[in-house]
Amino acid sequence: MKKEVMVEVSARHVHLSQEHVDILFGIGYQLTPDKWLSQPGQFLSKERVNVIGSKKTFENVAILGPVRKNSQFELSLTDCRAIGVEGVLRESGYIDDTPGITIETPNGKVLLDRGVIVAKRHIHMTPQDASDFGVEDKQIVKVKVNTDREVIFGDVVVRVHENFALAMHIDTDEANAAFIGKGVIGEVIM
Amino acid sequence: MKKEVMVEVSARHVHLSQEHVDILFGIGYQLTPDKWLSQPGQFLSKERVNVIGSKKTFENVAILGPVRKNSQFELSLTDCRAIGVEGVLRESGYIDDTPGITIETPNGKVLLDRGVIVAKRHIHMTPQDASDFGVEDKQIVKVKVNTDREVIFGDVVVRVHENFALAMHIDTDEANAAFIGKGVIGEVIM
Numbered sequence: 288m289k290k291e292v293m294v295e296v297s298a299r300h301v302h303l304s305q306e307h308v309d310i311l312f313g314i315g316y317q318l319t320p321d322k323w324l325s326q327p328g329q330f331l332s333k334e335r336v337n338v339i340g341s342k343k344t345f346e347n348v349a350i351l352g353p354v355r356k357n358s359q360f361e362l363s364l365t366d367c368r369a370i371g372v373e374g375v376l377r378e379s380g381y382i383d384d385t386p387g388i389t390i391e392t393p394n395g396k397v398l399l400d401r402g403v404i405v406a407k408r409h410i411h412m413t414p415q416d417a418s419d420f421g422v423e424d425k426q427i428v429k430v431k432v433n434t435d436r437e438v439i440f441g442d443v444v445v446r447v448h449e450n451f452a453l454a455m456h457i458d459t460d461e462a463n464a465a466f467i468g469k470g471v472i473g474e475v476i477m
Numbered sequence: 478m479k480k481e482v483m484v485e486v487s488a489r490h491v492h493l494s495q496e497h498v499d500i501l502f503g504i505g506y507q508l509t510p511d512k513w514l515s516q517p518g519q520f521l522s523k524e525r526v527n528v529i530g531s532k533k534t535f536e537n538v539a540i541l542g543p544v545r546k547n548s549q550f551e552l553s554l555t556d557c558r559a560i561g562v563e564g565v566l567r568e569s570g571y572i573d574d575t576p577g578i579t580i581e582t583p584n585g586k587v588l589l590d591r592g593v594i595v596a597k598r599h600i601h602m603t604p605q606d607a608s609d610f611g612v613e614d615k616q617i618v619k620v621k622v623n624t625d626r627e628v629i630f631g632d633v634v635v636r637v638h639e640n641f642a643l644a645m646h647i648d649t650d651e652a653n654a655a656f657i658g659k660g661v662i663g664e665v666i667m
Contacts, residue, residue, distance in 0.1 A: 364653035365555050376625055376656060405656075408626070429629075435566055436598070437631025438654070439619075463554035464628070464654035466566060466595075 290420050290475035292410055294432060294455045295325060296462040299362040300349040301336060301390060307358045310395040311336060318352040325454045326411055328353065339389040342371030355380075359402040360388055363460040367405065377404040378444060406458060409444040410475070411451035420475055423447065430455055430473040438465040439476065480610050480665035482600055484622060484645045485515060486652040489552040490539040491526060491580060497548045500585040501526060508542040515644045516601055518543065529579040532561030545570075549592040550578055553650040557595065567594040568634060596648060599634040600665070601641035610665060613637065620645055620663040628655040629666065 308316050312334060320330035335347040338360055345366070359382060367374035375385045386403040389396060410430070417423055424447035431439045440461065455473055465471075498506050502524060510520035525537040528550055535556070549572060557564035565575045576593040579586060600620070607613055614637035621629045630651065645663055655661075 364656065365649065374656075431631075435632070439629035439631065441621075441627025441629065442625070459555065460650050460653035463650035466554065466564075 288419060292412075292430065292453055292455045292473050292475060293325070294430070294457060294467060294471050294473045296459060296467060296470065297361065297406065297456050298349065298459055299338075299345060299360070299366050300351050301338065301361075302351055302355045302357075302359045303336075303390075304356060304358045305354045307390070307397045308354055310397050311390065311392045312394055318350060318354065320352065324351070325452050327450055327452060334392075337391045338370070339391055340370030340372050343369050345370060357382060357402060358390070358397070358399055359404065360390070360399065361404055361406045361458075363458040364405055365460050372403050374405045375403070376407055378407050378409065378446075379404070406456070407444050408440055408442065408455070408457050408461060409446050410453070410455045411446055411448070412453045413449055413451055414447055416453045417445065417447045420445075422475070422477070429476040431476055432465050432467060432471050432473045434466045434471060436464070436466040440473075443475075478609060481662050482602075482620065482643055482645045482665060483515070484620070484647060484657060484661050484663040486649060486657060486660065487551065487596065487646050488539065488649055489528075489535060489550070489556050490541050491528065491551075492541055492545045492547075492549045493526075493580075494546060494548045495544045497580070497587045498544055500587050501580065501582045502584055508540060508544065510542065514541070515642050517640055517642055524582075527581045528560070529581055530560030530562050533559050535560060547572060547592060548580070548587065548589055549594065550580070550589065551594055551596045551648075553648040554595055555650050562593050564595045565593070566597055568597050568599065568636075569594070596646070597634050598630055598632065598645070598647050598651060599636050600643070600645045601636055601638070602643045603639055603641055604637055606643045607635065607637045610635075612665070612667070619666040621666055622655050622657060622661050622663045624656045624661060626654065626656040630663075633665075 318332040321333040322331040508522040511523040512521040
């Protein structure tokens with residue numbers, strides 16, 4: 288069996304807690320799905336925020352829903368340099384000792400004390416996919432993409448959950464380094 | 478023998494012909510070396526230019542000297558998207574059928590009709606290095622970097638010349654994809 292996975296590119300985006308949605312959009316506000324993403328139940332919302340760093344403001348930054356326990360801002364290392372924040376490489380959700388940043392809408396402003404991360408490249412898969420691929424949750428694998436600028440990505444974290452769908456996520460720096468446009472098939476190498 | 482090479486990061490920069498130096502800085506003007514680079518005789522010049530795309534202007538863009546036969550603007554794919562120019566992957570000097578762009582100083586303006594490239598990753602080496610590494614000019618190799626975000630770069634072009642010094646050059650997207658800061662040692666893999 289060929290161990291292939293669709294490689295999807297994540298541009299900068301925030302995840303918000305309901306507490307922060309309340310501040311930014313109004314008490315009890317519900318994010319509005321605009322486009323459903325590859326992971327079941329996950330969506331790009333119609334709402335947008337501005338993210339304000341020491342050197343620059345990113346306007347109209349995407350919010351990915353639904354709401355989470357903690358707010359988080361994911362960006363590329365290129366973005367980090369532009370906005371003026373340290374680039375700290377983390378798996379999503381692991382935000383201890385990460386930098387903070389300011390998120391703003393016309394309705395309100397949130398001073399995140401932490402949660403700014405450059406996401407570790409990772410593959411979402413179901414337990415069945417993991418069995419098919421012969422890998423397990425948290426395993427580190429390599430993924431090769433055959434573009435005009437071939438790259439083998441190391442340090443790819445496998446994340447297994449029954450609610451996941453098979454897809455690899457990389458950021459815009461990683462996509463540009465490999466000349467990946469909308470998406471490409473990657474081959475998992477152990 | 479370990480086949481190791483220093484990996485250097487090239488930010489966006491231009492190379493200029495003397496004809497274009499004449500227009501941008503005055504007839505017969507000589508670029509002033511500010512810092513010598515790893516390749517013998519190559520320098521970062523004190524002079525700077527603005528590069529004007531359809532979506533943005535990059536100000537204070539570095540000029541690498543000495544002058545060349547043809548002017549050329551090298552940038553990352555991230556830069557291409559920001560400034561509004563198609564990203565065309567090329568070896569330095571191979572500028573047929575590449576996009577053009579406008580280069581400006583307070584003294585003058587040049588409308589490049591071609592020469593905008595995203596540089597192919599490459600390794601400069603001497604004939605002796607090539608012999609030591611067991612590779613030859615134009616050969617395509619892979620280079621592995623052991624950072625926090627391990628990457629094996631494929632499609633790396635070996636370029637052999639007696640005036641070269643051993644160094645690999647990648648752009649800022651490639652550096653950021655691998656979390657490479659000032660520089661790192663890469664291992665050449667065949």
